[in-house]
Amino acid sequence: MAEPDIERLSQRHILTSRLQLVPFTANHITDTYIGWLNDPSVTRFSKHRSRSHDRASCEAFLKTFVGSDSFFWALELQDDSYRHFGNMVAYVDRPNSTANLTIMLGEEDLWGHGYGLEAWNGGMTFLLDEVGLRKVWAGTMATNAGMLKIMKNSGMISDGVRRREYMWEGKEVDLVYMATFRGQA
Ligand SMILES: CC(C)(COP(=O)(O)OP(=O)(O)OC[C@H]1O[C@@H](n2cnc3c(N)ncnc32)[C@H](O)[C@@H]1OP(=O)(O)O)[C@@H](O)C(=O)NCCC(=O)NCCS
Numbered sequence: 001m002a003e004p005d006i007e008r009l010s011q012r013h014i015l016t017s018r019l020q021l022v023p024f025t026a027n028h029i030t031d032t033y034i035g036w037l038n039d040p041s042v043t044r045f046s047k048h049r050s051r052s053h054d055r056a057s058c059e060a061f062l063k064t065f066v067g068s069d070s071f072f073w074a075l076e077l078q079d080d081s082y083r084h085f086g087n088m089v090a091y092v093d094r095p096n097s098t099a100n101l102t103i104m105l106g107e108e109d110l111w112g113h114g115y116g117l118e119a120w121n122g123g124m125t126f127l128l129d130e131v132g133l134r135k136v137w138a139g140t141m142a143t144n145a146g147m148l149k150i151m152k153n154s155g156m157i158s159d160g161v162r163r164r165e166y167m168w169e170g171k172e173v174d175l176v177y178m179a180t181f182r183g184q185a
Contacts, residue, residue, distance in 0.1 A: 002132075004130075004131045004132055006069050006092075006131075009071075009126075009130060009131055010023060010065075010071055011023055012126070012130070014073070014122045014123065014126050015078065015122075016078075016118045016119065016121070016122040017118065018077065018078055018079075018115070018118060019075055019076065019077060019078055019115060019118055019119055019122065020075075020076050020078050020082075021073040021074070021075055021076075021088060021119060021122055021123060021126075022073060022074050022076060023071075023072070023073065023074075024062060024065075024072040024073055024074045024087060025062075025074075026059065026062060028074045028084055029055060029058045029059060029062070030084075032084075032106075033058070033084070033106065034053055034054060034055060034058060035106075036104070036106025036107075037053035037058070037106075038052055038053055039106070041108065042104065042105075042106050042108070045140065045141045045143065045144040045147065045168075046104065068092075069092040069093075069094045070089065070090060070091045070092045070099075071088075071089065071090040071092070071099075071123075071127075072087070072088075072089050073087065073088045073089070073123065074086075074087055075087060075088060075105070075115070075119050083107070085105060085106060085107040085110050085115070086103065086104055086105035086106050086107065086110075086115075086116075086119070087103070087104050087106075088101065088102065088103045088104075088119055088120075088123050089101075089102045090102075090123060090127055090136070092127075092131070092133065096134075096135075097132075097133050097134035097135065098133060098134060098135040098136070098137060099127050099131075099133050099135075099136050099137070100136075100137055100138065100139070101120070101123055101124060101127070101136050101137070101138050102138065103116060103119060103120060103123075103147075103150070111146070112146075116146065116147075116150050117149075117150050117153055117154065120150050120151075120154050121154050124136050124154055124180060128180070128182045129182075132182070133182065134181065134182055135179055135180070135181050135182070136156075136179065136180050137156075137159055137177060137178065137179035137180075138151055138156065138177070138178055138179070139162075139175050139176065139177045139178075140175070140176055141166055141168055141173045141174070141175060141176070142161075142173055142174040142175070142176050143168060143169075143173050148176065151176075151178040152178070154180065155180055155184070156178035156179055156180045157178060157179065157180065157184075158177075158178060159177040159178050159179035160177045161174050161175065161176050161177065162174065162175040162177075
């Protein structure tokens with residue numbers, strides 16, 4: 001397969017039936033957005049739970065994508081509001097043709113409406129079919145029921161477990177990996 005044109009692909013708007021995944025820009029760094037990253041219920045299952053964020057840390061994170069092979073998307077509703085309600089990141093490992101896909105929905109009133117799965121499927125299809133990667137994988141705590149469902153419902157298959165990887169809310173928790181492959185039957 002020909003080398004993907006990452007610069008062009010990173011500018012793509014990925015449309016799903018109700019959402020769009022657009023390149024994350026400095027304009028997305030609002031007080032609301034910074035608030036998500038400091039909200040314990042949003043970061044409950046994330047490594048961000050033990051960090052605090054401000055505008056400078058968000059800008060520094062955005063900068064890490066300049067010139068990289070990875071993708072950082074803002075998730076927006078495709079309605080009159082174009083409300084920014086979450087993010088997705090695909091950390092691409094070009095030599096191995098893989099990506100680690102991650103998602104965070106910051107607006108809690110939009111949880112449980114199928115937006116997470118819809119965005120996930122849109123990102124996964126883009127990475128496999130347009131970027132041409134071989135494998136897309138994800139990892140989550142065994143206690144993150146919503147994320148596990150998204151991984152399974154998107155067709156990902158088991159890709160291993162790191163036992164007792166995290167201390168989470170006073171107990172040892174496994175880190176569960178799942179993956180999907182281009183052309184997977
Ligand atoms: C986890 C997250 C992405 C789920 O997104 P979402 O849009 O609410 O999920 P969906 O509506 O697409 O739901 C997918 C499935 O998970 C279920 N689900 C969603 N949240 C759930 C929860 N907290 N507990 C149990 N099941 C849940 C839904 O009922 C649905 O199940 P179904 O297929 O049987 O109908 C979102 O809640 C989130 O971003 N949370 C904070 C950040 C986070 O945890 N990110 C993942 C870090 S690895």
